[in-house]
Amino acid sequence: MKKKLLLTGWFMLIFLIVNAQTxxxxxxxxxxxxxxxxLELCTVVLTNEANKITAYSFSDSRGAFIIEGITPGSYLLFISLMGYQALEIPVTVTDKAIDLEPLFIEETPEELDEVIVSSNYKTPMLETFPDRVVVNVSKDLISSGASISQILDNLPFVSADYDGNINIRGDQNVRYYLNDKPTRQNLSSIAPDKILKVEVITSPSAKWDSDGSAIINIITRKEMYEGFQGTATINYGISKTPKYGAGISLDFASGRNSIYTNLTLRKxxxxxxxxTQDFLNGWTQETRNTSLTPSGNWSLGWDYFVNSKNEMSLSYERSVNKPSGLSEFDLTNAEKTFQQTDYNYNNHTVNYRYRKFFKTSDQFLEAEAFYMWSPKESEREDVYRTSPAYSEFSYRYEGDFSRYQFNLDYENKIEGNLLSLGVQGSFHDVNQNLLNQNFNPDFFSDYQLRYGFSRNILAAYGDYKVVLKDWNIYLGLRGENVSRKLDLNNNAYQxxxxxxxxxxxxxxxxSEKIGWHLDYSRRIVRPDHWLLTDIPxxxxxxxxxxxxxxxxPSYITQVQLxxxxKTKTANSRLNLYFRNIRNRITYIQKLDPNQVGVYIFTLDNTDSHNSLGLELIQSWTVNKYYTVNATADVNNSVLQAVIDDKTIRRDYIAYNLRINNRIKIDExxxxLNFRYNGNAVFPQGKRAPYGRFDLGYSHKLFNDNGSISARxxxxxxxxxxxxxxKTEVSDRKGIFDPETRMFYIRLTYNFLSKERKKFNPINRMNIQQRDLNGVQF
Incomplete structure (x- = not known):
């Protein structure tokens, strides 16, 4: 009953203010x-004396436009429409309502370099905001066209181990989003050339789901021209093993409709x-793993701009991922052991969004729903000696996954201040059948598990951004009611x-150059469903x-200063942060009492964990040819875990450095990138520091319609x-040799209609609006 009252009250609040305007x-x-x-669909932008966008709107079928919610002052009104010359007029606002004289704009030839609503400022490779760091992938030769795992490994403040596990600020509980929505898609199947930018969000606003210590949000590009166009790519990589990839994306926009599709294949x-050496038990284990991951992704989408006040979009996406591998373990005084794995994952996503603008584009109501499902997933693992005929152990898994989520969001800009309200529902279900069949009962016995998991979340949020001359104040609050149910055979956990x-x-x-930001936030880390099974x-x-x-769950409290x-040639940002993780999910390691030298790994909640860190981002534009981006971070943490029934606490300092040098001469x-990762400490031991260099090159081809790049x-x-x-009962050392020295070459070609126009101004302004009025502060 309380949940219904909460949602009802929130909907009524949105309804009562939805037409308010001052x-x-x-x-x-x-x-x-x-x-x-x-002229309909003209873009009308109002900028203040500091040349910042204050408000914007669109003309209707009568050519009429209205901009509301502004304060008295001097402004510049900028009007543009594809195929017409842009118009700028000064406006002084002194009265409640200013009625302008009729405005006339002249038609111009449809050239590709016509003026559009944007500044002359070129987007840098690295951008900083109070809550995030943004990497514009198209500006990064090392990341452009790379696989998503390689892109993530190059992000500031992000570290990846040899298994591909990502951590930010010393924490691996990172959540992945695709275009502002949580994703379960195999990220490697995303077309590299469709990735516009990647956001590392360390302090998300109340609008975002509260789960995760940080968010990595991957933003894909939408084309900006009417007519037909497409991009085809092919790439090849070689290291100890080869990598292949190809993709094609097609876009067609005409009038109020825009249709796009994309196909990516990778192998x-x-x-x-x-x-690994165990000095106490006197054994050495050699490990070799060979794997193959074929994957594919196909998407189809439609955007429809009903008029200047209404727009909607519908999309479908399908991804398939079928990794397989063979691991070989050569243990001292034992027969060679093999582990063969075959997995089959397929994922479907349908998304629908509708946005209703009111008197101005600064006031809108948006409804969005998406459904994600993955039927008939399967995993198979076989462990054997000498040959598959001599099986030791067999693991089977079959199941399905589904997640439905809806959002209702309202935003209104009131006298320069921004109000956002919203409700969200998320419903997550997993059903699995798991079977362990053991032909060597000395390891562990047979086990069959019928597994059912559900997690339902009802949430409401509100935030308000206040602009007071030189001050910006953001206040946000999110409330969530969660119901988690777990069924393991006949055992239920609620x-x-x-x-x-x-x-x-x-x-x-x-001052004109100096800005300060103080941020406080609280978040949660919910254990993934696969961490809750008790099958060996x-x-x-x-x-x-x-x-x-x-x-x-664990709870994270963070304070950041x-x-x-910022100057004309250099930007720098220094972050100092403190984090406290309460009820932290910690790994526990103990010896198997039934087998000598065999370890069991499990998880449990432990006491709080604190960390203190310092981060530096520096960008220089040395001249028109040469730019440098550098990031450095230092993190001091206290880790706690249970090793061999003893609680171990370790204080450590981790540090990382990245330097990016880019030179551009004509085409x-x-x-050249350099990175250095210092010691990484974990409860059982530590990882030695290492450094590496990466080199990238790109050359434009086909009259700038294509390019060839190499890395x-x-x-x-x-x-x-x-x-x-090293503990009282363990003394081990391991050295690993993953594939990191790789050579990649990629060819890209853009094909397009002979005549094309700048794409629909509604769509353009919505993209800009995300930075102005959306989750980004």
Missing amino acids: GYKIRGFIYESKDKKP DYAFFSGR LDYTSFFPKLTVSLQA KYFSPTSYAIRNPRLE ARER NSFQ LTDIFNDYKPEYSI
């Missing part, structure tokens, strides 16, 4: 200069080897809880895992991670 307004009509006919081979997540950001523009999971002849169905300095671009990563083959584990 402040000053500007009204006018736009006509064609020659025929004097009214990646990979090789990995390692050596967990219900309600949590609130406040967020406060205070920004001060102290084989790792190697010397280890296996048993998860914990009683795991509870940032200083930003040629060169890039060489880890030029000197320096990445050989070393791990040491």
